[in-house]
Amino acid sequence: xxxxxxxxxxxxxxxGKRIMLECSQTKGHDRMYWYRQDPGLGLQLIYYSFDVxxxxxGEISDGYSVSRxxxxxxxxxxxxxxxxxxxxxxxATSDPRTPTGELFFGEGSRLTVL
Amino acid sequence: xQSVTQPDIHITVSEGASLELRCNYxxxxxxxxFWYVQSPGQGLQLLLKYFSGDTLVQxxxxxxAEFKRSQSSFNLRKPSVHWxxxxxxxxxxxxxxxxxxxxxxxxxxxxxx
Numbered sequence: 001x002x003x004x005x006x007x008x009x010x011x012x013x014x015x016g017k018r019i020m021l022e023c024s025q026t027k028g029h030d031r032m033y034w035y036r037q038d039p040g041l042g043l044q045l046i047y048y049s050f051d052v053x054x055x056x057x058g059e060i061s062d063g064y065s066v067s068r069x070x071x072x073x074x075x076x077x078x079x080x081x082x083x084x085x086x087x088x089x090x091x092a093t094s095d096p097r098t099p100t101g102e103l104f105f106g107e108g109s110r111l112t113v114l
Numbered sequence: 115x116q117s118v119t120q121p122d123i124h125i126t127v128s129e130g131a132s133l134e135l136r137c138n139y140x141x142x143x144x145x146x147x148f149w150y151v152q153s154p155g156q157g158l159q160l161l162l163k164y165f166s167g168d169t170l171v172q173x174x175x176x177x178x179a180e181f182k183r184s185q186s187s188f189n190l191r192k193p194s195v196h197w198x199x200x201x202x203x204x205x206x207x208x209x210x211x212x213x214x215x216x217x218x219x220x221x222x223x224x225x226x227x
Contacts, residue, residue: 004157033214035217040123040219040220041219042118042120042204042217042218042219042220043158043204043217044217045214045215048214058214090157090158092158100146100148100163100165100208101146101208101215102148102160102163102215103158103160103215104160105150105157105158105159106157107155107156107157108155108156108157
């Protein structure tokens with residue numbers, strides 16, 4: 001089983017709908033992240049959380065919200081989806097005890113907003 | 115703020131040929147440096163990382179990268195490419211102390227037989 005699991009893997013929705021992407025991890029890492037990938041733009045950080053009580057905005061947080069339900073769970077919500085939020089979304093984790101802070105990624109959630 | 119530039123959007127190489135993917139970063143101090151690979155339909159997998167010491171680092175799948183402070187570069191190399199190396203490659207940097215990674219736009223590698 002994957003260490004970082006994202007659900008759903010694919011979702012098609014309509015403009016104005018509320019969408020939640022879920023992420024769970026079994027790595028025991030305190031830090032969790034949501035990134036968005038667009039062709040030619042690489043990955044951009046949406047939100048990150050260093051522990052259950054800590055939530056921080058990333059570069060492109062407008063239109064998104066998150067919830068850290070437990071150490072192992074970090075959800076991303078789009079309250080009212082719009083077409084330019086069509087993208088591939090990645091959840092990632094890192095271990096603060098690792099000096100370099102490398103990220104471990106889930107397999108991605110592809111979201112299409114019509 | 116730190117930034118990462120991958121000048122090549124697409125690269126095509128023949129199977130068995132050597133490969134070099136370029137990465138330049140902008141940051142005041144020496145950051146932590148990473149290369150990730152994304153195969154189609156997959157998440158990102160860490161190939162290698164640099165944070166101190168020997169400037170030539172070895173990674174998985176036969177890849178290596180060299181940190182050149184004077185050029186603010188961290189180029190990825192492989193002596194002989196295999197068809198299974200076709201993927202998208204991302205360079206990333208993090209300030210000393212880790213935490214938030216900043217990614218380049220990625221380079222798509224195509225391997226022709």
